[in-house]
Amino acid sequence: MNSLYDNRTLQWIVYFVFFAVLAVLPMFIENAFTTNLFSRFIVLGMLALSVSVVWGFGGILSLGQGIAFGLAAYGMGMTMQMQSQDPVNAPIPSFMLTNELTELPALWIPFWHTPTGIALALIVPTIFFGVFGAMMFQARLVGVFVAIVTLAMLSAWYSMAFDMQPYTAGFNGISPPAPLNIAGHAIDPYSHEAYWIVLAFLAALTLGMKLLLSTKFGLVVQAIRDDPERARFLGYSVAGYQVTIFTISGFIAAVAGVLWVMIVQYVSPTALEVQFSVSMVIWAAVGGRMSLLGAIIGAFFVNGIQSYLGDELLYGFLLVLGGLFIVIVRFLPNGLAGLLEMALARIGRSKAPGPDAEPGTPPVAASAAPRSQV
Template sequence: MGNLYHNKIAQWIVYVVFFAALTIIPMTVSDSFLLNQLATYGVYGMLALSISLCWGFGGILNLGQGIAFGLGAYGMAMTMQMQSQSESNPIPPFMLNNSLDHLPLLWQPFQSTAVGLVLAVAVPTLFCAAFGGIMFRARVSGPFFAIMTLAMLSAFYTIILDRQAYTGGVNGLTPPSSFVFAGVEVDPYSPTAYWVVLCLLAGATFVAKLITQSSFGLVTQAIRDDSERVRFLGYSVAGYETVIYTVSGLIAALAGCCWVMLVQYVSPAQLDVGFSLSMVIWAAIGGRHSLLGSILGAFIIQGAQSYLGDAFLATWLLILGGFFIVVVRFLPNGLASLVESGLGLFDRQRPTSSPAPDGGRPMPAE
C-alpha cells in the first residue's frame, strides 16, 4: 500500500468529511454577516476549484477566468435587476440616467427569471467552448494561451466599461432586492443562501473529482505532462482541452451567479486582471494538483485577508506577494504537496499503514 495521499478511498473520505464539516457551520454561526462572508468564501472556493481543474489537471493556465465569472455575474445581476422592474416600469434606473428610453434587446430575455438564469450560465460556458475550441485547435498552449486569455479578459473589461447604457459602466449593476426563485426569496444573509452556495460547491467538487478520476481525466493529465505524446497516441488533444476548459468555465460562471446573489453587486472590477490572477494564486498556494487543496487555498488566503488584513492593513499585499513567491520557488505544487510528502514519510515508517478515517488531509480551521 503506497502513500495514503494517493489512496482514492481515503481521498473520498476526506472530501465527504470536509463538506460534512461545512454543513455544520450554519447551525453554529448565528451572525448573519459572518454567514454571508463564509458563503462568499464558498464562491472563491468554486473559482479556485475551476482553476485547479483546468490548470492542475489540464495543464491550461487560464489568467482570464474572470471572463466566465464576470459574464455569469452580469447575467445574474441583470436577472435580479429585471425582477425588481415591473410592467409599468420596465427600464432600470441607470438606463434612464443614460437616456435610454426602451429596454435594449440584450436585456429583454432577462425579464424571465428562468431564461435569465439559463443565459447567465450558458453564455459564459458557450464562450469558453468557442474560445477554447478555436485556440486549442490552433495548438495555442502554455504561456501563450495564458497571454491570450489576458487579452480577452482586457477586451471584456473595456467593452463593459465602455457600454455604459447597457452595463452600468464603471458603477456596475446593483440590483435593489434579493434574488427570488420560484416564489422563494433568497436573502443573502440567510442560511438558505449559504446552503445554495455550499450545494453548488460540493456538487462542482464531486463532479470535478469524478472527472479527474475518469479515463477522460487521465488523458487530460497526460496532456498536461506531455501533449505531443498524447497527440501521437491518436487522441484529439484540442478536444480534451476544450472540454476541460469549458467545464472549468461553467463552474466559474456558477460562482459568478452565486456571488451576485450574495453581494447584490457586480462591476467591471470583477473582470479586473488582478482578480483573475488572485484566483490563480489561491490554487497555486493551496496546490493546483489537488481540488480540495485549491479550495482550502482560497479559504486560507481570503480568510487571512479578512482577518489578518485588518491587523496588517498596509503590509498584507507585501506578505501575500512574498508568500506567493516562496511557494512558487520552493513548493511548485503548493501546500498540498507538503501533506503529500508528510504522508509519504508516515508511510515509510509504518509499511502496513492503517487507513485512518480522517488522516488524509488537514481539516479546515473553521
C-alpha cells in the same frame, strides 16, 4: 510508490468529512454578516476549483477565469435587476434613464424571465469558453501564450463592461435592490439558506469533478498535461480534450459568478479585473493546484487572511499576497496539499513492504486516479 495520499477511499472520506464540517458550520454562527462572509469564501473556493481543474489537471494556465465569472455575474445581475422592474410603470433600470436610453435594450429583454436569465448567465460564458478554447487549442497555443491570450481577452471584456455604460452601468455596476426571488421565495443573502445553497453547489461540483477526473477522460487530460505530443501520438485529439476541460472550468466559474451575485447583490467591472483573476491562480497555487480540495482550501486560507489583515493593511495586503505566491512557487510548488503529500509519503515509506512484495492487481479506478486529489 503509492502512499496514503493516493488512497482513493481515504480521499473520498476526506472529501465527505470536509463538506460535512462546512455544512454544520453555520449552526455555530449567529452573526449574519459572518455567515455571508463564509458564503463568499465558498464561492471563491469554487473559482479556485475551476483553476485547479484547468491548470492543475489540464496543465492550462488560464488567467481568464474571471471572464466566465464576470459574464455570469452580469447575467445574474441583469436577471435580479429585472425582477425589481415593473413591466408597466418602470420597465427600464434607472441607470439606463440617466444614460438617456428610452427603452430597454434587446440584450436585456430575455432577463425579464428569471429561469431564462439564469440559464443564459450559465450558458453564454460556457459557450464562450468553448469557442475561445477551440480558437486557442486548435492553434496549438501552450504555456505562457495561453496565459497571455486569456489575459488579453479578460482585459477586453473588462474594457467593454466599463465602457458600455448605458447597458452595464459602467464603473458603478448593477445593484439589484432586492434579493433573488425564486418562485415567490426570496433568498436572503445573509441567511443560512443562502450559505447552504452555495455550499451544495460547491460540493456537487467538487465531487462531480473528482469523479470525472477519475475516469479515462481525466487520465487522458493529465497525460496531455504531462506531454501533449505523446498523447497526440497515441491517437488522442489533444485540442479536443483541452477545449473540453477548459469549457468545464468555464462552467464552474460561471456557476460561481451566478452565486456570487446572489449573495452580494452587486456586479461591477471589478469581476473582470485582471487582479481578481490572478488572485484565483494564487489561491489554487497556495492550496495546491493539483488537488481539488487543496485549491478550495487555498482560497479559504488566503481570503480568510485577507479579511483579517485586509482591514489593517488595505492595499498593502497585495504585497502579502504576492510574497506568499513567490514563497509557495519557490518552496512548495504543489502548495499545502503537496506538503501533506510529502508527509504522508514519508509515513508510507516507513511502513512500506520490501521490494520483493507482490505489486497486486490494483483496480482500474486506481489506475485512472489522478496523481493528486486530496
